[in-house]
Every structure is written in structure tokens, then in C-alpha cells.
Amino acid sequence: MASELHSAIVSPKGVWWSPVGTQEKRWITIAFIWCLILFAMMPFWHMKGGQNPTGIRSKVDPIEFVKRTDRFIQDYKVGEENGFPVVAPPPGSDIYLLARMWNWSPVLKLKKNAEYTLHLSSADVNHGFGLFPINVNVQVLPGYDYALRVTPNETGDLRVVCNEFCGINHHLMIGKIVVED
């Protein structure tokens, strides 16, 4: 142990590569173990946990994605609300939600405990998918199709809030998802 101590503005002289004090060493060991736990939790959740942002990721031309969404709306449209098509796709199907300045289309009607593959993309700039009030958030980018397998576990009347700045009317960009029994 050093018999001299100095502050951080003093140049250390001679060999300062000296042994570490016991308390310091213990803390570093514990901190390192904690970091290993932090490291292990993410792969662990991929194996055992139910919420992972993995998805099926591919590139897509924005125009092509708009076409796919239109086709999807045509196939399963059941009505209209506030000028937006309401779509009720069958459980297990691929479903589409298109973000563009400044709305989410269509309104989705889903079944509780059924799995869907939710395709998210943008026709113009970055948007943010924020499922309210259950608080699931992902980034939505033009040119990229983010397809997440989702299983709603509760009935409810949900909102999709845009949470990435997308221009002056960003705050008006609120969509709707309904989950029924």
C-alpha cells in the first residue's frame, strides 16, 4: 500500500501501478458481477420472456407498403369511423398499420388472445408507434417494414400515439386499435 497519497492534479511519480485496496477490490468485483447479470437478462428474456422487439425485418419501398395496406383494408374492411376505414382481420393474419403525416390508418379491430403479425412502416418521415395506455413503443421508419408478432392479452379501446416528431401536426396523429373478446 502506498505511503503517499495525492490529489488528481498532482503528477504521480514513480510506479503508480500499485495493488488495489480491499474495499475497492470488493466493490469492483460486485459491480462486475452485477454487469454480468445485466448482460444475461436480455438473452434470457429472448428465451423465456414474452416481450421482445425482434420482429421480422425487411426493407420495403414506401409506395409498395401503401399498396399492401390498401389491399389489406379492401380485404377486411367492416366499416368506417371518423373518416378512417375500420378493419377486422382474422386471427393469425398479417395486419398493416401505415404511418404518414399526420395519421395512422386503418383502425384495427383485433381479437383477444389471437396472434397477429403487425406490419409497421411509414409513407414519409420517421414516426413513433406508441400503444396507449399499455405503453408499447417502437420506431417506424420509411423504407423499412417492422413486422411484430403481437398477441393482445386484454380487451380494450386503445390509441396509437405518434411519439416521434414528424412535423407541425405531429400532435394530431392519434390512431385507434380495438381489442374484443
Added chain:
Amino acid sequence: MSDTLQSFAARFRKCPITGLSVDRSAELLIKVNAVVAVVTFLIGVLAALGLVLTRWQAIHLLDASMYYRFLTAHGLNMLIFFIIFFEMAVLYFAGPVVLNSRLPAPKMGWLAFLLMLAGAVLVNWMVFAGKADVLFTSYPPLKADPNYYLGIILFAVGALIVCGLFYASLAVAKKEKTYEGSMPLVTFGALTATIIAIISLLHGAIIYIPTWLWSMNLMPMDAQIYRLIWWGLGHSSQQINVAAMVSVWYLLAGLTVGGVVLNEKVSRTAFVLYVLFISMASAHHLLVDPGMGPAWKVWNTSYAMYLAVLASMIHGFTVPAGIEMGQRLRGFTHGTFEWLRKAPWGDPGFSGMVLSVIIFGFWGGITGVTIGTEQINLMAHNTMRIPGHFHVTVVGGTALAFMAVTYYVLPLIFQRRVAFWGMAKLQPYVFGIGITVMSMAMSFMGSFGVPRRHWDISGAQAPFHVEFHPAVDLLQAVFGIGGLAAAVGALMFIASAVVSVFFGKRVTEECIAKGLPGIPQGVLKLPSQTYKGSMVERTHKTGTPGTVVLVFIFLACFVLYYFVNWKLLSVLWKIG
């Protein structure tokens, strides 16, 4: 011969407090960079006032376009201009001044300063003219005026030059043997900050130059690739702040209470961990992006980020332990916490530094690691939890540390007594508590799904109505009050700093001897910076029991917060 001596005397000033020879050109560059830092800080604070009074929905001051314009200006002036101008001052201090050496090529320092100033003016002009309503991140395809990107490029080039000058002064000091042994820890920390700065600024060049060309329709731009590389700048630049802030912690620990470096090996290795692992950690901004797979996300946020987290946890021990040991060496040896109770809480240099350690470590570190976890990020991405996190790291941590060190820079470099000394003593508390209250309210709002960067969460004219939890109203009021307190604290700092610089009374040996107000106690009587002999042996035996208690309280909070978040995640929709 006398000519050389004369030119030496003209070039240097002997600091009566630290005994260092201070190169006048380095000193002048410290001054101008610090002054511009405070001016940009003032712009940032005024913008912040507008933002707080708008997001506090009961007041909702600004209209939508002004809100986003202020938000853009706030981010740029705070995160880029204020902090980097201040860091340039830190580099001129940690290089030539601490090493007792001359500044090579001071003209390059002025060129760099002018480039940075031109960049900052150009960017602010574009923003306030409404030609760059793209927010701090400017994600394409949102587009700003080409001059906006050009301004950022000019600023970055200037900052790169200053990093180069810092290396040159290290080389000169080494060659001219202005110090013995290894460079001091503060300089070493600043050195790691410049390495991280160069990594960040290169990412900045790689992304802003193509974006500039894209803004003139000269090339295409992929939205995901932009985000990937931009965060190599955006996140790493926050790591410059961390390295600079930790260096300032060590510096102030020494100046205020004679805090020591427990072990040079440990502290320096921790700084090296920042350099090695921090750039990849910018991946945690892309955890819920469509462009990258889980292996990439987990790898980059885990091995990289957690080794940097380890570095912070090491400094989180060694800084308070160094203070504790310094205090024990000065005779505060009773019980576990006498060293803390009898610390100079009325010295804003000390209180600001300690608050910075606590706010950054406790609230900032714990929230940051938790929401930067791949899956937990699903509940946090782009919600108010994100700004709630970085206002305690960058503002409560870095900005507060920089304020604290300013109270020592004023008498030591500007040679002025601190104006409004009574107010200055309170300032770190007002600012620190305000920013903590504000950030905690933001974090909780985010847990209720309140988005960040959002003018109006009432959804009044939206196609579908959205109703937030009633607690959000209360949290908004808490957020507003905390934000206003922080703004008051910031203005107190600005008032004190500006008046000291331009109208402050000169620090003379006489007023130091008399102990007049406006001079921090570390300047009145610099504590011992080296300790030898039996006292050291004895203190080594006691160790730092107080710090051990504190770090375990910290760890318990960390573990609790982390696993509560996993629990909350587990009840959501199944997603995969």
C-alpha cells in the same frame, strides 16, 4: 538572455494560489470559450422556460411551431454549444495550465474558436429563422436548410482542432519537462474525453457531410443508416461529457477538500473503459428500430454499455472514497460519516460537485441502464422517460459539475471574486433539486405513456380522443415547478458568472488573506494536495467505511428499480 526572460514573463503569469505558471494565451482562450458557453447556455435556458410552460398543459404557452422551434434551439444550445464550448475551456485548463506548460500555436486556438462561433451563430440563425424545425436529431427525411448542417460541420471542425491542440500541448509539456512523473489524473481524464470526442466527431463528419449534400438534393439518404451513424455522434458526444465531468469531479475533490486518488491504476483503467466501450453503446438508441436484429442490439448494448457502466460504478466509488479519505486525512475521523457532515457544504464548488455525483449516479445511472435494456426499452422508447433520464445525467450531472468548477475558475483564471456570493452558495441546491424534481416527474409521466417531443397531449383536434391517467395532470404540475426552479437556478448561475467576469472585484493576495466573500474556501486556503507519513498508513487501515455504506444503498436501489421494470414488462401484450 534578459530578452528571453522578459518574453517568458510576458507569456506566463504565476498563479499565487496553485503556484502554476499560466500561459496567458491559454488563459485568454479559456475565458472566451467559457464566456460563449455561458451565452449559449442562456439561450438554452430561455428556450427551456418556453418548453416547460408549454408542456405544463394547464399553461400551454407557445403555439405548435414555436414549441418545436424552441425545442430544437434548446437541444442544440445545451447539448452541443454550451457543453462543448465549456469542454474546450476544460481542455485548455487540463492541458497547458495543469501541466504548467505553454500552449503551442495559440493562433490555431483562435481559428478553432472562430469556426465554432460561426457554426453556432449559423445554426441558431437557421433555427430561429424557422428554417430548421427538425429538432436536435434532424432525422431525415425531415429536412432543414443546407446552412443548418453546414453550421454544425463548421462547429465540429473547430472542436477537432482544439482536440489536436490539446495533444500538441501534451507533447510540448512532455518534451519541455514541465512536470515530473506521469500526467495528473485530471489531465488523463481530459485526454480520454478528447479521444471519445474524436470518435464522435468523426461519426459526425460521416453523417453530417452526406446529410448536407442530401439537403441540396445531391445524394439519397437512408432513414435507418442516418439514425445508426448519427447516434454514433449523438450518444458518444454525451460520453465526452461523462469523461469531462468525472475529470471535473476529481479536480474539485482535490481543490475543495484535498480529496485523493485512492489508486491511480483503478481510476485510469476506468477512464480507458469509457474509450473502449462507449461508441457501441449508442446502439441503445436503436433498440426498437426495424433495421437491426436482436443479436446486434443485445451485443452492442451489453458488452459495450455494461463495461462503460462498470467504469461509472468504479468512479462512483473512487470519487466519494477519495473525498472521504481526504477528509479523514484532514482530521475528520469520527464515526462513519463525520467526514460528510463536516464537509464544506457552503462552498458551491463542493456542494455542486457532490450533488452532481449523486444526481448523475443515482437517478441518471439507474434509469439509464434500465431503459437502455433491449426489452425494457419497449416501455420507454420516445416516452418522457427518455428526457427524464438525460436531464439528470447531462444537466444534473454534467452541467452542474461545470457550474461548480466555474466557482473555482472565476477566482483562479479570471482572477475575480464571485459576485452575489450568498446567492452562489445556494445556487447548486436550487438548480440540483429543481432538475431532479423535474426529471423524476418526466420519468413517471413516461411510465404512463406520455410521449416526449409533443406539443399537445390532449389530442383536442385529433381524430380520436386520448385520455391520460389523472395522475399525469399532477405530474405535469410537479414537472413545471421543478423546471421553473431549475431555470431559476440556472439564471442565478448566469447572473453570478457574468457579473463576476465583467464587473467582479479582482482577487488580490490581500483579500485572500482577509478571507473576503466571493472566494471559495479551497482558494482561500488550498487544502494539502499530497499526504505522507504515518497519517496515511493509519487512514489506509480505516479505509472508507462511509463510502461503502453509500455505494451499497445505491446498488440496492439499482437492483430494485431494474427488476420492477422487468415485472412491469412481463404483463404486457406478447410481442416478438
